[in-house]
Amino acid sequence: MTDGNLKNSQDIDLSVQIGSLRLKNPVMLASGTVGYGNEISNLTDLNKIGAIVTKSVSLKPRKGNPPQRIVETASGMLNAIGLANVGVEEFIKTKIPFLKQFDTNIICNIAASSIDEYVECTRILSPEEIIKAFEINISCPNVKEGGLIFGHDLKAVAEITRRVKGATDKPVIIKLSPNVPDIAGYAKVVSEEGGDAVSAINTLVGTSFNIYTRKPKLFNVTGGLSGPAVKPVALAKVLEIKRRVNIPIIGIGGIMNWQDAAEFMIVGASAIEIGTVNFINPNAGVEIAEGLEGYCRKMKISRISDLTGSYVI
Amino acid sequence: MTDGNLKNSQDIDLSVQIGSLRLKNPVMLASGTVGYGNEISNLTDLNKIGAIVTKSVSLKPRKGNPPQRIVETASGMLNAIGLANVGVEEFIKTKIPFLKQFDTNIICNIAASSIDEYVECTRILSPEEIIKAFEINISCPNVKEGGLIFGHDLKAVAEITRRVKGATDKPVIIKLSPNVPDIAGYAKVVSEEGGDAVSAINTLVGTSFNIYTRKPKLFNVTGGLSGPAVKPVALAKVLEIKRRVNIPIIGIGGIMNWQDAAEFMIVGASAIEIGTVNFINPNAGVEIAEGLEGYCRKMKISRISDLTGSYVI
Amino acid sequence: MIIVNAEVTQLIELGSSIFLIKVRCPEIAREASPGQFCNIRVSESNFPLLRRPFSICDVDGDYLYFMFNVLGEGTTILSHKKIGETLDILGPLGQGFNFEGDYEAAVFVAGGLGAAPFPFLTRMLPQTKKLFTFVGGRSSSDVITYGMKNEIISTDDGSKGFKGNVVELLEANRKILEESKIKVFACGPTPMLRAVKEFCMKYSYNCEISVESAMACGFGICQGCPIEALDKEGYYLVCKDGPVFDIKKVAL
Amino acid sequence: MIIVNAEVTQLIELGSSIFLIKVRCPEIAREASPGQFCNIRVSESNFPLLRRPFSICDVDGDYLYFMFNVLGEGTTILSHKKIGETLDILGPLGQGFNFEGDYEAAVFVAGGLGAAPFPFLTRMLPQTKKLFTFVGGRSSSDVITYGMKNEIISTDDGSKGFKGNVVELLEANRKILEESKIKVFACGPTPMLRAVKEFCMKYSYNCEISVESAMACGFGICQGCPIEALDKEGYYLVCKDGPVFDIKKVAL
Numbered sequence A, B: 001m002t003d004g005n006l007k008n009s010q011d012i013d014l015s016v017q018i019g020s021l022r023l024k025n026p027v028m029l030a031s032g033t034v035g036y037g038n039e040i041s042n043l044t045d046l047n048k049i050g051a052i053v054t055k056s057v058s059l060k061p062r063k064g065n066p067p068q069r070i071v072e073t074a075s076g077m078l079n080a081i082g083l084a085n086v087g088v089e090e091f092i093k094t095k096i097p098f099l100k101q102f103d104t105n106i107i108c109n110i111a112a113s114s115i116d117e118y119v120e121c122t123r124i125l126s127p128e129e130i131i132k133a134f135e136i137n138i139s140c141p142n143v144k145e146g147g148l149i150f151g152h153d154l155k156a157v158a159e160i161t162r163r164v165k166g167a168t169d170k171p172v173i174i175k176l177s178p179n180v181p182d183i184a185g186y187a188k189v190v191s192e193e194g195g196d197a198v199s200a201i202n203t204l205v206g207t208s209f210n211i212y213t214r215k216p217k218l219f220n221v222t223g224g225l226s227g228p229a230v231k232p233v234a235l236a237k238v239l240e241i242k243r244r245v246n247i248p249i250i251g252i253g254g255i256m257n258w259q260d261a262a263e264f265m266i267v268g269a270s271a272i273e274i275g276t277v278n279f280i281n282p283n284a285g286v287e288i289a290e291g292l293e294g295y296c297r298k299m300k301i302s303r304i305s306d307l308t309g310s311y312v313i
Numbered sequence C, D: 001m002i003i004v005n006a007e008v009t010q011l012i013e014l015g016s017s018i019f020l021i022k023v024r025c026p027e028i029a030r031e032a033s034p035g036q037f038c039n040i041r042v043s044e045s046n047f048p049l050l051r052r053p054f055s056i057c058d059v060d061g062d063y064l065y066f067m068f069n070v071l072g073e074g075t076t077i078l079s080h081k082k083i084g085e086t087l088d089i090l091g092p093l094g095q096g097f098n099f100e101g102d103y104e105a106a107v108f109v110a111g112g113l114g115a116a117p118f119p120f121l122t123r124m125l126p127q128t129k130k131l132f133t134f135v136g137g138r139s140s141s142d143v144i145t146y147g148m149k150n151e152i153i154s155t156d157d158g159s160k161g162f163k164g165n166v167v168e169l170l171e172a173n174r175k176i177l178e179e180s181k182i183k184v185f186a187c188g189p190t191p192m193l194r195a196v197k198e199f200c201m202k203y204s205y206n207c208e209i210s211v212e213s214a215m216a217c218g219f220g221i222c223q224g225c226p227i228e229a230l231d232k233e234g235y236y237l238v239c240k241d242g243p244v245f246d247i248k249k250v251a252l
Ligand SMILES: Cc1cc2nc3c(=O)[nH]c(=O)nc-3n(C[C@H](O)[C@H](O)[C@H](O)COP(=O)(O)OP(=O)(O)OC[C@H]3O[C@@H](n4cnc5c(N)ncnc54)[C@H](O)[C@@H]3O)c2cc1C
Pocket: A071, A072, C037, C048, C050, C051, C052, C053, C054, C055, C056, C066, C067, C068, C069, C070, C071, C072, C073, C074, C075, C076, C113, C116, C117, C211, C212, C213, C214, C215, C243
């Protein structure tokens, strides 16, 4: 790490680079936890955020799963939304124009039930110039064809990466499933096939039952576990990738505050995404960016990118 | 489920069967969380527990990892004890005699760094008549040769099951790793090779770093995540096994009270093991057994074994 | 919609584990309308993790009232709040009751804790409207009439008022209802809402209901609170499109 | 060793975020000896999950005292306990100080919160022994002398007593120490304990130290609290074999 000779606040460079994509700070809002930005913009200043990852969009609209879609667990929550989304067409027509107003990077997250659909969505959306990168969700545990089938198949991940890259010249981030013993193996394939970055982690598969009705609390039976409960697992996954593969990592999983964000960067994340915390504190992203700046000053780090992978083992 | 016509408390049958092993109730104390029973016997009545699973024992003594071995996390904890244990010889000499005094079932958990070592340990311990069954730990994340290498290798699991079964005529329980996408596949192999039951889950791999020193909090860098945080994941793993494989399951992971225990039985567990909760409430096992009896009465279940896999999906 | 750290100024136990909490919160009080709710963070720790949604029970100047039932972790913590402590409140949220417009008499139907939104609605109802209030509960101890006017009561066990459920009570009072053009406003457990809906359909009364759902965010970003729509494909979001809906728009 | 729900009878703020909590707990008070600790559950919820270990600061009849420093979640919750609330306490745990036996003068060395076990030890020390108490802190506000006798003080910044660390203070007082056969009892941050150990080795003084470690169970079942042994292969457990050790037995 640079032993900073920091003159004043201007001196701290919070910007980070992910492939050809430059973010003003490493804080990103995770897909599915900020919709398309409109509601949360009433409660926080999106101009101060590094990037917004939009809710997974699929070729056609999806109405999502019937209720109940969420359950709270110990320091976490299960969700089985079922990729409810407006579909590519409506996304371009109504969501993109709204997002234009913000001085931040828009990253479009794509979910699909076939490799061709991933490619097709990317091809259609690639010309939209406010979209600065794509995050490919191959790890949604909540719909039969939500990609998790791909997320646990090295060959599929390779093909998705290669063909999506072929469909756009914008950076492509592959969002990995944590439900595997060797996540680094998947990251390796992504880097070999020209992927620009990986994001980790998506949610862990979990469930919860009512002991009096003996029915699952979620209509979908299982859901994705997120929140502080999963942070230790997410950190281990990021560290495993960092130690074995040379590719930018976006760290996700249970981040509630700037301390958590710093921890993810130390184990190897170039940037971080926050999800569940947005539901509890919609201004968390701004607070985390500010907190990281204060941390850098205290630690005499002039460029926050120097924090990435700076663990001492 | 039997719609009970319960005359009085005597009527509720809490006993459960795992292979040829019969337990007075489904509550077991998990390996590594009660040592060899001596300390905790000052704080609870072990005669009221279905079974005690002893700390993983290996052929030779292991001193375990240097400090720090544990870290608390959100509704959970990480441990990297490193299978500290007295070794088979000392176990037989000093631990078994002490355990003889209790009216409960002793299940001996074995860890090893080679398939031969698993077999050898089983062979040596099998004649000890107070040992009623073996639990084979193929999923310890905390030592290089802790078995996790086996736990993620179907062929190894098959061979371990077959050869350990060959070394004893006592029931053999294989303790599965949750760090795989298809735990049912492993359970299937166990049942095909004649294993009597599987226990799930062992801990999830996780880590935690100090953001000021940038060092891992655990000497071992990564550790095993346990406690309420992992319950939703553990429940999903048990349900997955129950739906796909016909083998008795011992449910483990984040059980804090009788409600959690009932939830595990509903999704498919024939019995349950409690770990982390013993550190917080050493009498939890007794309270859970009593709570389950009250639950059965309220729900008019005359045999608790009818609860196993009684989910309504 | 705003997040405020509001000071707790009063905590009253209305009945068996039913509480009324009063907070000073001018910012939300100013904007709130009857039927809307707030999403309240009961603890700064990660446990419980999620906010808890509560209807705005009443607004009095700078003060907000919430009525709650002690159920689990969250409401237990809420019931232990001390005067002077602050509460992290997100609100006002959702679509409230549409109580203006073309009808002569408002008919409130409250079941158990469904009484929560009616004190505020009672206060805001235009003087020009007549008001009938029907309150039901399992037994007298469940009947909550805080902040309501000239209520007519029913209990399942007959321990207070009419013996029967609140919809049977409505049937029994059809005559007064028929005298003027009415609009029904109902809040309570889903089975009650189903019965109210059936009743109103049968006599083609206008009716709005306030529904519940498990929620995470409470303001439309998590998609966690769907309710099946009858007048379009797919779902409405209870937190954003509701919690108050015209009975013709949602399936119960 | 027993688990008791003990009533909180007093909570005193001794200094900047340093508290003394008094609980009524005859069962543990009866058995406790100086240097032992208790493992306290600060919350009934899963957050924080683990118990928190605290030295038994003092015992007075049926009452136990714990001295604590507000550090994180657990100690913050503890500092908000109300008189009359109960505290789930597991104890007494571990091996305390061996203060009987063949020596003339006890030398207590306390650094910062390391003062915690000494009030009880001071009380129990046989009249036949002379006592010297050395207390060190970063600055005067960190110097805790609660429940101690005729203490000699040092501060790193010289804001109170001798300027320097507590071991330099010992050196400066070698003369009185040399006058009688002493035994040193030390508790404080690890760097201080290392220095005390070095000092005692150099002059071959008998010395016992109370060490800390991350803990889960606190009574020997999790193996979570190892400390490297010098007189055997492997590790001792801080919770069961300690927290008090002869300096010759453990590596710091
Ligand atoms: C729009 C809306 C308005 C509400 N208004 C009120 C009110 O005015 N007064 C009142 O007492 N209650 C009200 N509720 C219900 C209230 O939110 C729950 O009772 C409360 O969240 C229970 O929290 P708990 O931690 O005590 O219970 P727990 O059972 O511990 O809650 C566990 C989880 O289940 C969820 N949950 C529990 N019960 C319900 C429920 N009935 N509906 C949806 N989710 C639930 C909680 O949000 C939490 O995530 C309202 C709910 C909604 C959606």
